[in-house]
Amino acid sequence: MSKLIFEKSIPNRKGYSLPELTDSEKECNLHIPSKYFATEPPELPEVSELDVVRHFTNLSLENVSLDANFYPLGSCTMKYNPKACERIAAMDGFASLHPLLPQLRGGGMLTQGALEVLHETENLLCEIVGMDAFTLQPMAGAHGELTGIMLIAAYHCDKGNKKTKVLIPDSAHGTNPSSATIGGYKVVTVPSDANGCMDMNAFEESLDESVAAIMLTSPNTLGLFNPDIHTLADKAHAVDALLYYDGANLNAILGKIRPGDLGFDVVHLNLHKTFATPHGGGGPGSGPVGVKESLIPYMPTSIIVKRQDGTFALEYKREKSIGYIAPFYGNFGILLRAYVYILLLGKEGLSRVSENAVINANYIMAKLRDKYDLPYNRSCMHESVFSATRQAKNGVTALDVAKALIDRGFHPPTIYFPLIVKEAMMIEPTETESKEEIDSFIQAMLEIAELAETDSESFHALPKTKSITRLDEKKAVKDKIFSV
């Protein structure tokens, strides 16, 4: 059992060193009345620096990570995170820069390097997805969605449009309906058809003058591309409903197809997916939002402008802006990594990304389709969704398959999503994995399928190779222990 850091605490042990106050400083009394003081200092652990180093080093070893393991987690695009991006983000000229500096008079000239990074990143993203302007401020994909919905609301409000609804397919990520609701809209769910795409008849039935936007992921969460996208866009635009692109799956079409050309009005990207910034164990991410010209007036405060003399400045006074959605300019450290990634890959590199991602995904699909059910049996894009229904008949669920993969040294695919597929297993290999790595994953999946037929009982004790066995999630809900 891993002890908690608090359980390693020994009274009066220290892990820090602080500068001494000088005598003249010490002479200054704090003018804080005693009632403002804490009665006791907070109970932080009392441990040495080595205690801390060993504790967190050992904790890190309990993680399965992309750097150590194949991580085909569908919809999450777990591609290799280049080390160059890490080193550049840690450069002192970037890492120690105070965000309020450009707001000081004359301060903008002191952050020209950082502002240039942001401005160039905006331009590159515009070109890559075919939009007219980008804001880099949203700090995650869901934050981008909310920003996008706020922009859409501002657009309709300004035009005097009476809009109340947002249409979302049933295969969408949960953030879509949630963001639309928080943006003040009612969500209408549109079912998928037999091909896994949004049902066009149901869509047309739901589409009327009260629809503010349609939120789509393309290719969708089943890894399928909707060939009717132009028709869909035309119908939406006919009632002044805007088309929103959830960029979760941009890796499938990067450098080949641009959402802007397909008719999308607003897009959000997940730089932590498509643009290779590390996922950090669940964040920080970055979810920039791109728009077509008609939405530019509403973009969040501030925007970066390039002056005629080639210098960069921040502009705050914009009458129609939705206002502040982040304190500053977004997750700068993450944006910087994505910028470096784009520079390293360049035009050709970006289009090779989607090509290899799609080949790798289809290769896995071809090799596993005999042993696992494929609910939508057509060419996939960058990921494929299998179902463990066949194995479940023997009592081996998608969850069991996942745990068996952990024991074989792989991070499992995304399971039980999308919600419309029973026993879903969503496999996204990404472009950075080699054929050999993918082959050994395929081998493991085939072994597991065979074992599911011969020895289904053995699965329930898995995983066996980790420091703990399967955890009781219901007990956590019941006990409600969230801290010590």
Place this chain on the structure above:
Amino acid sequence: MPFIANTDEQRKEMLKDIGVSSFDELLKDIPADLFAGEINIPAGKSEMEVTNQLQKLANRNANNLTCFLGGGFYDHFIPSSVDALSGRSEFYTAYTPYQPEASQGTLQAIFEYQSVICRLTGMEVANASLYDGGTALCEAAMMAINITGRNRIVLDSGVNPIYRNMLYSYSKNLSIEFEEIEVKHGQSDRTKIEAALNEDTAAIIFQNPNFFGGVDDFSDVVEMAHAKGCLTIASVYPISLGLIKPPGSMGVDIVTGEGQSLGIPLSFGGPYLGFMATRMKYVRKMPGRLVGETEDTNGKRGYVLTLQAREQHIRRDKATSNICSNESLCAVRAIIYLSLLGKQGIQDLAYICATKAEYAKIRLGKIKGVKVKTTTPTFNEFTLELPCDASIVVSKMIDKGFAAGFPLGRYYSGMENFLLVAITEKRTREEIGMYAEALEGIL
């Protein structure tokens, strides 16, 4: 091609196994007119070239100014082991810990982070973190509206103006009414607050120390609010909690704050760390991920993401928030930083910051024409009144090598001559002396 392993031969072999003759055949269902033409971005460059290019850009940022600039974002020292440990790729290249057996490292670290946030704030439960202090405050406001079923928020003007702007943006499309209460002599105005609180008020939001640097005990405000059935939300600066009364013991209901000062670099505005803590009775209304303790099949202790029925991937449009991720790696940095400091260290650090600020107040207050405007107790930040426009002074101080502080006129009209000055443990007595001399020279 960078970061792609497969060779042309391997690709051919794979296409053959897929049963197609070319890559294009895989995309045959996509109409040809949907493909983009030429995309106008430069060709890829080598790692060396890109590194040099970015080093040049980094050099064009003046990070060599001596920093007296705060405003909620502080220049604290970061111990080497914070970088070394959070830089372990087992932490930073892992995904959200949805598979708990494969993610105990992240899960236990977050559980420890949640614990330490509870201990700092004096609250009962903390989530796994939110994007930043501003979005955490917006989420807290939504949470209070959700809990009380009321739609009015009383907002103290001592709250960071950037966060107040964010609150207004976020609530634009929802029917939320705000009433802002002017700070009086640098302190929250009790009379006006009491008058503003009523049966429609969901919550009052205040900040401690406030934006002008003033420290307060809000216990009386909390009492006033609770008497009207309103919740209380405090935005706090975590380092100050080494010394000053935690919001939990003032009876505050929801605590949020910016965790940047806990071992996270300033990095031009992000990534940062929003923390949030509350009372156990509100846990089901709290947004964001939450790690809980449980056992494995052998009765061994372990950690999982829990109470997920609050969240968007289960509840979709009925979720408590649309938030999907947390700032996990920043939370890991915070727990490492706070573990290094420990119980004595956080108190010592807070004491050093406050004492140095006291020294600076005395030193700068001696300059002719300069008045220390914050007469209430302060922690590490205070307001100076200058004999002229503070933004012009700041501009001149830049030339002398100082980021001299934040001119309050930018957000508060009528305060054009006021300058907000922040001190951390990094500012030596000599630097404070040189700052004073430079200021003297300018005025």
